[in-house]
Every structure is written in structure tokens, then in C-alpha cells.
Amino acid sequence: MSRFSKVSKAAHHSKAGLIVAIALGGAWASSASAQTATSTEPEKSSWGLGVGAVAIKKPYRDIDNETMGLPIVSYENRWISASLPTFDFKINSGDSLSFRLRARYAGGDGYEAEDSSVLTGMEERKASLWAGAAVIWKTEFANFTGEFLADAMGKSKGTRARLQVDHRFASGRFGFTPRLAAEWVDDKYVDYYYGVRQAEATATRAFYEGKSTTNFLAGVRLDYAPAKHHILYLDLAASRFGSTVKDSPLVDKPNQTSIGLGYVYRF
Template sequence: MRNTLSRLSPLACAALMLASQAAHAQQTDAAETGAQESRWGLGAAVGTERSPYAGYGNKTRALPLLMYNGQYFRFVGTTADFKLGAAGPVAFTLRAKYADDGYDGSDAPILNGMEKRKGGFWLGASALWRNPLADLSLEWLADASGNSHGQTLKLQAEHRFKAGNFTLAPYLGVNWMSSDYVDYYFGVRQNEVTAQRAFYQGSSTANLVGGLRTDYRMTPSQSIFLDLRMTRYGSGITDSPLVDRSTSSSVRAGYLYRF
């Protein structure tokens, strides 16, 4: 198994994919209080995730974390939201996100000779419905960079339990990816075919995602968080000759100081 530490380029530091998920609890706290004053947060996060690509091993990142939450605008990690307001218990936002989903041909033996696949900026919208049973979120995004021309749709349910300074939030969701997305990141083009790598045109698929987020408030301004996640890939991904597993796990942890 090969364990890689991603390059800390300015773009990668801006991305902070791992931090955007781990800091979700911080966004929820701000929304629950209904506070209108602006809040800033600064910290650091580290995460490791098992890549689905054969022979790739783990992707590990250690990056700074910057967060801002105001009355109309919020950003954390790779995600920026413009708040459109609420209709009853449902809150709506316009969303912009950077996703570092690409790879280089040198990242794993199975990818040797493959053309570089790039990450990209995504634009879309989200909705969050709070209710006593579970918070339901829906996110739709389209590739604004024009790399994959893909779309994604994510539906997730989460229930939060509080015990003193601890918060536990188990969650379960479905992540749908369009055929363009899957074909770009998991497909094999005619000019990339080898004896060990057959032609493959990706089809739309849905991944099951489940996990547990925890947050501990050390002081009113300081908190640490942990996110344990498991993903089960759909057949559009597992059928790819680039992939050798049907599930993937990830662990993310970090510290945040809120001003």
C-alpha cells in the first residue's frame, strides 16, 4: 500500500476538501443559534482516505482551515454559500465548491499512460430541512470548470445528539453522479487502452455514504472534531478497470478556534 502526502500548492491549500466535511458541525451550530453577527474561525485539519483506484493506496492531506459565517454569506473549506433565506423549516443557498477529484498518470501503476484528470469548480444550490427526526440536506452541483461536464446530486440525513460539550452526529446519504462525471474520472478512452486496461465508458451511478461526526467544545471558542466515513461505490465506478474495491473508508480530524 502506498501512502501519499498531497502537495501543499496554493490551490490545494485553498481546496481543503477534508476540512469542508469535518467542519460541517460548525456550520450547523451557527445555523441553530440564528446569530446574525459575523463569525470567523481558524484552525487546521488532517485526513486520510482510501482511494478507489487500484494500487493508489491512501490519500493524506494536512491543511489549514478557514471559516466565515455571516448573515448572508458563509464559507468553510472548499465550499462557499450565499444564503437565500428560508421557507418555513427549509433553508436555501446558492453554492460554489472546489473539488480535488482528479489524478495524475503517475499516481498509481494502473493510471500510467492515462491523461491527467483535473479537479474543478462546481456551482449549484442546496436545501436543508430541519426536523425532530433528522436534518435532511439536498445538494445539486454542476461542473463550472468544463472538465468533466458532470453533475452530482447528494441527499443526506443526519441526527445530532448533544451530551454536555460533546456532539455526536451519525449520518447516511446517497451521492448520485452523472455519466459524464463517472466517465471523466473512471472511464478509459480508446487512446488509453492497454493489455491490462480495457476501454470503459462510465455510466451514471449512486454511492451510499454513512458515518459519524463528533465535536467537542473545549471552550466557547475552541473545538476539536472527528469524522469517520464509509463509502460504498455504485456499479458505474466498480465496473471500471481502474478500480479494485467496492468500498472506501476515511478519517478526518481537526481543531478550530472561532473569533
């Protein structure tokens, strides 16, 4: 069953809103990066404002789809690149290579016990702010992004590393951007978000201690510019989880899928 809410509503809905921010902001960031793959770093600031909606199916058992709407906000200049929920400070940027300090709020992580009957009796697993370093290499053929982040709020006390490749193919007013990524997450991350503690174990929910694993993601974004400054896009994504996530008694699906629609005005 789909649920709709405003950002100003209670905590559970606010958390869902952050999931939307991740899907929409991530898609918009990918769009902006792809469209400037061969350009120099911006000397002047630029803004992007818009609105979108996304539907996400998480891997937990008997959990509802999340279908939400939320504003999209992005900002970039020579030193800063921000697209909700990611903030980058550019340490050293050139035409093709950029080293950055990165902070990102991973609002899509975690759950509340009331999200599913299978989670009843589980302690809430909270989303967290992740911080670390990233590098972006833009070439004529593709954009390559690498990052290493640690849990800055100590929710899971874990670490994660990600490698992604994407490329935008343009034809007139249309764009097509496929992307592939692999993300390694350590044992603390998996244990926190997919593990079952001794005190939480029941006859139908066995104790489970997570181990590190690698998840894979594939996605594609279709964009259309009907007029100058205006962009419409459709974004499809699917994550394939590693074995230690799929083996969790809380999980009944090997993947997570999302579909997003959005409109952005670029200043």
C-alpha cells in the same frame, strides 16, 4: 505509503491538499450546521479557524493513501456561509429552511498518471468547480440537505445531485453526529473520472465507458469542547460506490474511506 507536504509545494501536492480541505472543511461545516440546527440565522458574522489532518484511501488500483495536514477556515453571516472548499450565498433563509446558491471545488476528484502504475498512460483527470443550488431544512430531529450541481469548469461536463441527513446528539461537552447521504452522478462524470478512452486502452486496461450511478456515504463526527470557543473533533467517513464505478478497470475497491482529526477556534 503516506506522503506529507505543504500547500506551497508542486501541483500534485497542492491537489492532495485540496483533498484534505474537502474532508476537513466538510466535517467542520457539518459540525457548525449540527450545532445550530434549531437556532436562527446569524445576524453577525462568525469565524472559525483551525488546523487538522486527514488520511484518505481512494478506490483506484495500487494508489497510495493520502495523509496530509491543512488549515481550516470558515465564515458565516446572514447572507454567506463559507467553509473551504464550499461557498454558499443564501437566497432566502429562515429559522428552519434555507435556499442557497452553491459553489464547491471538488478537489478529491480525479488523478494524475503518476499516482499509480495502473494509471500509466492515462490522461490526467482534473478536479473541477461545481456550481448550482442547495436547500437546507433544519428540524428538531435532523438536518436535511439537498443539492444539484453542474461542472462549472467543463472538465467532465457532468452533473451531480446529493441528499444528506444528519443529526447531532449532545451530552455535556461532547457531541456525536452521524450522517447518511446518497449522491447521484451522471454518465459524463463517471466516464471522465472512471472511464478508459480508446486511446488509453491496453492489453491489461480495457476500454470502458462509464454510466450514471448512485454512491452512498455514511459518516460520524465526534466533537469535544474543552473550553469556550475551542472544538476538537474526529471524523470518520466511508463512501460505497455504485456499480458503474466499481466495474471500471481502474478501480479495485468498492469504497473510499477517510479519517480526519481537527481543532477549530470559533470566534
